Amino acid sequence: MASTDETAQVGQQASPLGTAPTRPSTDGPTGRARMPRWLPRAMVLALALIACFQLGSWAFHQLTGLLINILIAFFLALAIEPAVSWMAAYGMRRGLATALVFFAVMIVSAGFVTLLGSMLAGQIVDIVEDFPKYVDSVISWINTTFQTELSRVDIQDSLLRSDWLRRYVQNSAGGVLDVSAQVVGGLFQLLTITLFSFYFAADGPRLRRALCSVLPPARQAEVLRAWEIAVNKTGGYIYSRGLMALISGVAHYILLESLGVDYAPVLAVWVGLVSQFIPTIGTYLAGALPMLIAFTVDPWYALWVMVFVVIYQQFENYVLQPKLTARTVDVHPAVAFGSVIAGTALLGAVGALIAIPAVATLQAFLGAYVKRYDVTDDPRVHGHRRRGSGALLARIRGLVRGSGQTEPVVGEEAAEGAAGKAVRDSS
DSSP states (O other), rough: OOHHHHHHHHHHHHSSSTTTOOOOOOOOSSSOOOTTTHHHHEEEEEHHOOOOOHHHHHHHHHHHHHHHHHHHHHHHHHHHHHHHHHHHHOOOOOOHHHHHHHHHHHHHHHHHHHHHHHHHHHHHHHHHHHHOOOOHHHHHHHHHHHOOOOOOOHHHHHHOOOOOHHHHHHHHHHHHHHHHHHHHHHHHHHHHHHHHHHHHTTTTTHHHHHHHSSSSSHHHHHHHHHHHHHHHHHHHHHHHHHEEEEHHHHHHHHHHHTTOOOHHHHHHHHHHHHHSSSSSTHHHHHHHHHHHHHHHHHHHHHHHHHHHHHHHHHHHHIHHHHHHHHHOOOOOOHHHHHHHHHHHHHHHHHHHHHHHHHHHHHHHHTTTTOOOOOOOTHHHTTOOOOOOTHHHHHHHHHHHTTTOOOOOOOTHHHHHHHHHHHHHHHH
């Protein structure tokens, strides 16, 4: 007890006058500060958040392919939703209506692939049969031009005994397995998209009810409105493109048939579908194959096909497309081009296909919540310049003539001149 009293007296003597004595420090026996109690919990929580982020990022990268397939299936279901709803309105079950729509799409796709495959197979057979003639003509031209003595038999023997051909065959054996794996993966991906799109279209009302059941009534109305806009825009985009593909196919069929080009119906269907459903470069891909086939008949026919493709594309861009898509998509060409580029950068070919209907849906949905105002009646709104820029020049001309009056001016300078005249009259 005596030592405690002495310590207190020493503390009171050491403290300045009028100040409270200092509290004992919280240092441990070794002189170090204690760790706050919340710091271990914060460290554990931070590590847990980092682990969850890493796990989520890994899962997202692993499921990217599945998510893209679901996105494609969703837009495909939106595209066939009007047809399914139309048949369901007449008493047909949605599952049966969806199956009929998918069956029709499969029949059309299978017919197109069969006709295109037969055309390509026929052309390949003709090229293989005529290949020795082409080789003989090329060898004859080389011998005549360069004074050589080449023969087709010697060239064939040298090619068959070459090392690079043997290496190419060995590498192609492994490439066949890779191609087979890609074909199997593509078929599985197509089956996945078909199943998801079937479920989305057949169980559309049930999906909307399940989504609205977890939202308040105000949010439910917004979700249903966005869903309806997406259905209208996506379905309108697909149907307008289908109609333009039909018109394009008929026009190119008439041209190819009049020129006597082989496989005119298949080439017309190719031009119609590829030019409409492959954005940006579809027109060039669609016109290349008919030009190549026409070139085998007559080189001038290929030129005529190229001229017709260019002229028809301009007619479609400036006359046909604005009339057909004004009420369905209604997206400015510059916005559509930019959306295709952005979609391609994000999702590749899939993004290019769904970019335009997605942007049209977003534009229509945002347009319902953006307040519009009446535009002022200003010449600059209509693309005309104001005529008040020559007022200073008119005053200079008036002063030079010495009349003391300037020519009439318009715009802001005219108002200032009238105000100045009023002041002079009053003075």
